[in-house]
Structure formats: structure tokens, C-alpha cells
Amino acid sequence: MLFNRHNTRTNLISIFSIVSLPYDYHMHTPLCHHATGEPWEYARKAVESGLSEIGFSEHSPMQRDDFDDWHMYLHDLDNYLDKVELARARYPELIIRIGLEVDYIPGHESWIEHLASLHQWDYFIGSVHYITDEWDFDNPKKMDQWHASDPWQVWKTYFERLTMAAGSGLFQTIGHADLCKKFAIYPPAHLDTRELYVPFLEAVRDHDIAIEINTAGRYKDCREWYPHPDILREAAAMKIPLSFASDAHAPDEVARDFEMALPLVRECGFTHFCAFEQRRRSLIPFEEL
Ligand SMILES: [Zn+2]
Numbered sequence: 001m002l003f004n005r006h007n008t009r010t011n012l013i014s015i016f017s018i019v020s021l022p023y024d025y026h027m028h029t030p031l032c033h034h035a036t037g038e039p040w041e042y043a044r045k046a047v048e049s050g051l052s053e054i055g056f057s058e059h060s061p062m063q064r065d066d067f068d069d070w071h072m073y074l075h076d077l078d079n080y081l082d083k084v085e086l087a088r089a090r091y092p093e094l095i096i097r098i099g100l101e102v103d104y105i106p107g108h109e110s111w112i113e114h115l116a117s118l119h120q121w122d123y124f125i126g127s128v129h130y131i132t133d134e135w136d137f138d139n140p141k142k143m144d145q146w147h148a149s150d151p152w153q154v155w156k157t158y159f160e161r162l163t164m165a166a167g168s169g170l171f172q173t174i175g176h177a178d179l180c181k182k183f184a185i186y187p188p189a190h191l192d193t194r195e196l197y198v199p200f201l202e203a204v205r206d207h208d209i210a211i212e213i214n215t216a217g218r219y220k221d222c223r224e225w226y227p228h229p230d231i232l233r234e235a236a237a238m239k240i241p242l243s244f245a246s247d248a249h250a251p252d253e254v255a256r257d258f259e260m261a262l263p264l265v266r267e268c269g270f271t272h273f274c275a276f277e278q279r280r281r282s283l284i285p286f287e288e289l
């Protein structure tokens with residue numbers, strides 16, 4: 001059990017109930033233009049929640065800052081590093097890693113390699129939000145395109161891109177691996193989504209990377225974490241490692257639902273969670289929490 005003596009807001013009940021939680025490696029900063037709170041505030045929340053390690057993963061800069069309105073600008077990279085450094089200075093008892101949540105779009109590979117060369121990152125999360133060069137399908141402003149599309153085709157393209165991301169060698173873990181369910185628009189029941197996600201998981205396994213349990217999905221229309229327990233069970237059976245992700249866009253969301261997610265992922269067959277440093281992975285048994 002970890003208890004932080006500097007945490008004056010911890011009350012007597014939580015002193016006895018806090019066990020440490022898996023490291024939350026998916027959190028954002030205001031530099032993406034759609035998150036609130038400074039990194040030091042996320043760090044404070046992490047310490048209050050009993051975490052000993054976290055990592056920031058801001059939406060990575062795109063090749064052009066006007067690509068869309070929800071990525072960090074390239075010229076803010078130093079600002080990002082400085083903000084995370086300030087959080088480290090304020091909470092020295094907390095290990096704070098730094099990475100990026102990187103959009104995988106076919107053709108952007110050399111840009112992603114360039115991003116990798118700009119800093120000694122601890123990890124890259126590979127995420128698919130774009131299923132064409134123009135359609136970021138998880139963007140609530142673009143629901144018209146969902147209504148004009150065949151859900152099976154959207155899901156199929158999503159998992160094809162996710163499979164390419166897993167095989168690209170550019171990422172340590174794959175973000176929210178069934179984000180296509182975000183708006184609760186599903187393919188017809190007679191079509192088996194297993195044929196979409198199994199090849200993806202095989203690519204993850206073959207390239208020895210991890211996937212996330214991402215707890216943000218429970219607060220979206222789909223009302224469940226990413227990915228679905230069926231995908232988690234299949235991943236655990238393939239011995240695929242698991243990283244933990246709140247996808248926090250505000251300090252209060254750090255490690256959200258992790259206590260609930262832990263028994264679920266253990267029931268699915270996972271025994272360890274991931275830690276990343278300098279783009280190398282280690283695995284920590286849940287018993288060590
Ligand atoms: Zn975001």
C-alpha cells in the first residue's frame with residue numbers, strides 16, 4: 001500500500017482503502033485545445049489517488065498545425081516538456097513519464113519517425129481517429145458522415161488501420177482499440193466483429209506491443225470501456241501486455257474507474273500491467289500493487 005504523507009486531503013477512510021493503482025499512461029494537457037488543467041494538477045490528482053507513476057500522452061503535432069483543431073502545435077512541444085517538468089518538480093514522489101498519443105494515418109509514418117527523433121520519449125500510443133484523411137470519426141461535429149456510412153465498412157476500415165498501426169513498429173501500445181463503438185453505432189448483429197479484431201490482435205502479438213484498457217469509453221454513448229471484454233479476453237489469451245489509460249482531459253479524470261477496471265481485466269486473464277521508460281516496456285504483476 002502506498003500512502004502519501006504530503007496528501008493532507010486524504011481522509012481516514014481512504015487511508016485504509018487506498019491501494020496503489022496501475023500507472024495511468026494516457027492523459028492530456030491544455031495544449032491540445034480541448035483539455036483543461038495543468039499537468040501539475042493531474043499529478044496532484046494522481047498522488048491523491050495513490051498512484052506512484054503516470055505518463056502524459058498529448059495528441060501529437062500533425063505535419064501542419066491547421067490539419068484540424070484538436071492536436072498540439074509543433075511549436076508547443078517545448079512548452080509541453082516544460083509543463084511536465086514543472087509537474088515533476090512539484091511532485092517529486094511521483095514518477096512522471098512523457099510520451100505522445102500519435103495518430104496513425106497511412107502515409108504519415110515518416111512524420112511519426114520525425115516526432116520520435118525530437119525527444120527521448122518514454123512511449124508512443126498509436127491511435128486511429130481518422131479513417132480517411134479527412135474524417136476523424138470520433139469527432140462529434142462529424143456525425144453526418146456516420147449517418148451517411150455503412151457501420152460495418154467504418155468498423156472494417158478502422159480495424160484495418162489499427163492493424164497497420166500495430167504492425168508499423170512505431171508504437172509501444174495501441175490506444176482505445178475499439179473506438180469505433182464510441183457513438184454506439186454498431187454493425188448488424190449477423191456480422192461477426194471477431195473477424196475484424198482478431199487480425200488486429202495477431203499483429204499486436206507478432207510485433208510485441210501492448211494494448212490499453214481505456215476507461216474513458218464508459219462516459220461516451222457506448223457506455224463501456226475500450227476495448228470490449230471479448231477483445232480483452234482474446235488479448236489476454238494471446239499473452240498481449242496491457243497498459244492502463246484514463247484518457248484524462250481534466251485533472252479529475254486521472255485514473256478514473258481504475259479500481260473497477262482492475263478486477264475486470266484480471267477476470268479477463270491479465271496478470272500484469274505495463275510500465276514504459278525510454279520506449280522500453282516492463283511488466284508489473286498486479287500482486288505488487
Ligand atoms: Zn483528446
Ligand SMILES: [Zn+2]
Pocket residue numbers: 101127129175176
Ligand atoms: Zn485518442
